[in-house]
Amino acid sequence: MRETWRWFGPLDKISLNQVRQTGASGIVTALHEVPYGDVWQTKDIETRKSEIECAGLTWDVVESVPVHESIKRGDGNLDALFSNYRQTLKNLAEVGITTICYNFMPVLDWTRTTLNAPVANGGAALRFEMAEYAAFDIFMLGRESDEHTAEIIAAATKWWESSTEAQQEKLTISIMSGLPGEYKRYDASGLADELKKWSDFTADDLRASLSRFVAEIMPTAAELGVKMCVHPDDPPRHLFGLPRIFSSQEDFDYLVGLDPHLSNGITLCTGSLGANPKNDVPAFAARFADRIHFAHLRNVAGESDGSFQESEHLDGDVDLVAVVRHLLDEEARRCETSRDDLIIPFRPDHGHELLDDSELDAHPGYPLIGRLRGLAEIRGTIAGLGYAGARA
Template identity: 55%
Template sequence: MKESWRWYGPFDKISLSEVSQTGASGIVTALHEVPYGEIWSRDTIAGRKAEIKSAGFDWVVVESLPIHERIKRNDGKLSQLFANYRQSMANLAAEGIHAICYNFMPLLDWTRTDLAAPVERGGSCLRFSAPKMAALELYVIGRDQARADYPQEVIAEAEKWFQTSSDDDRAELMHSVMAGLPGAYERYDADGLKAALKLYEGIDRTALRSHLQRFLEEVVPAAEELGMRFCVHPDDPPRDILGLPRIVSDADDIAWLLNAVDSPANGLTLCAGSLGANPKNDVPSIARRFADKIHFAHLRNVRKDADGSFEEAAHLTGDTDMVELVSVLLQEEKRRRDAGVEPWEIPFRPDHGHDLLDDASRNTHPGYPLIGRLRGLAELRGVIAGLSRSGISTV
């Protein structure tokens, strides 16, 4: 498995020289400065690739080539947006970059209510509190329909939190949820969020699936011609949020997506944390079922609560059996290598991580500290080495 590291380019507080000391050999990044819907020029791609190469890395996965919100809503004439997307793909392929991780989550890439929840023995983690999210939906933005989306006991806890919270608490909650907005860096207040949500009125699960299928039909044939691997990232969290449908949350969703456009280019980013936040998901089993379609892996772990809350756990101590999951991925690598499949190696990155030691002082992107991810990478490296040496991974 190819050890990789997510890097936010010029926006990252962690330098490539620091990343080099982690031992990772691959970089996962994007042109975050390019507005959604515009073409990634070949010159700009080449410049970023040269910067990565000069630091001793390969640019192994694009995460992500963003999908414009109008495509997700199927809003208006989209031919130019699709054409721009395909041209960006062609420019990436021309520079030798052939893997694209993407998601189809409406409006928010990921959602957390706490960016620095305390963890045992020090440090902090990202957390999703179901009561606090219900409080934001019901009492901060006034989405009364949310009462049907949460159990009564969660709504009771939400009301209790709201009644005892200060203005600063509510502002911090909004800030945490807004941290999941993708690359545009615009953040909404309560009124702005309500206006953004209004654009999705009438778009249910069935409609969003049809919009995703249209997107795949527009880009997967081009990916085949270019020799590219498209790998969808599951929903985070794997449940409807703010009344927005989520359609890549479990094994059935993944099967539907992969069958919607049946192609070797239409694949999966196996995100252990996103899938692991759904109590019904057995992540190693999902990996085993779709192993031949896994083009990229995010390895992280979560610890779930009975009320639907969850938080980032250390990589080896959450609810997912990470050793079993890594074993599945190593077995798939062996199958590909033995069958002469290229590329046979699965790039992975230690996803998220606790803020440890002086991580908090760096003010990095939430979930992407230096030391916390280095700990995760070291733990995963040990698991991979142990399985590989023992031969367990090839049983």
């Protein structure tokens, strides 16, 4: 398995020199400044790649080439957007970057209600609190829904009635913080307006849009040798009435059924999948092992009402040791079958804010020391399982 590190480009508070000191050898990044739907120009890709290589690292994975919201909704004539997406893949492949992570979550990316929930050792973690989520949904968005239980509505009402304007603003910022790069952030009223565009949109509608995306993009990816790997929903549930279709094993079975070529692959995110207690993440890793082209390794601790908090990498609901074992076994199988993608890149996903992390003001969920700890723990797991060449 190859150690990589998420880097948000030149504006990232963590430098490439610091990344190199973690021991990771690969970078996971994107041209976040390019508007969604536009072509990534070869010269811009080459410039970013050269910057990374001058720091002694390699650009291993693109995360992400975003899927335009119009494609997800199936709005109008999409020929230009699909053509631009294919051209971006061609330009990336031309400079040797062939692993592409993407997601199919409408409007919002990963979503949390708190960015700095305290943890026992004095650090801070990302948290999804059902009562706060419901308070935002019911009172700040004003959305009518039968999604919430009576108990959650009561807890949400209690939070709302005692909350200050500053707390409400902090909640909005937390919910918006999962959006990467230059993506538009919303205030509560702006998000409510955006959600109206999706009011009658169902999971089946989103699957129809996915089917068209796969038909339009995967043949080009296969021709170029590009490995497309979709990211699971985070959290793995419908959100603010928005359908989500990558939350369970059955969802990924549907994806694989759309196109049998291995270019139609998966990003294994153990934390995203692990936030739903119905998901057996090690079993998921075993079932889809040959489709996993990239892995996000982290952990979560869930609660009975659906809330969850990001835990230490080796101390949560997901048996991360079993997951890593499946990935290493898959690499061994690939060697036996002479696949050209023998090594699975992974990155320590998210991390607790520890020690001086809070002073660095890095992208939420992506501290330096907290992720370094996660990387060290995963590195030790690989070594403990007795696999030689673990840091290829």
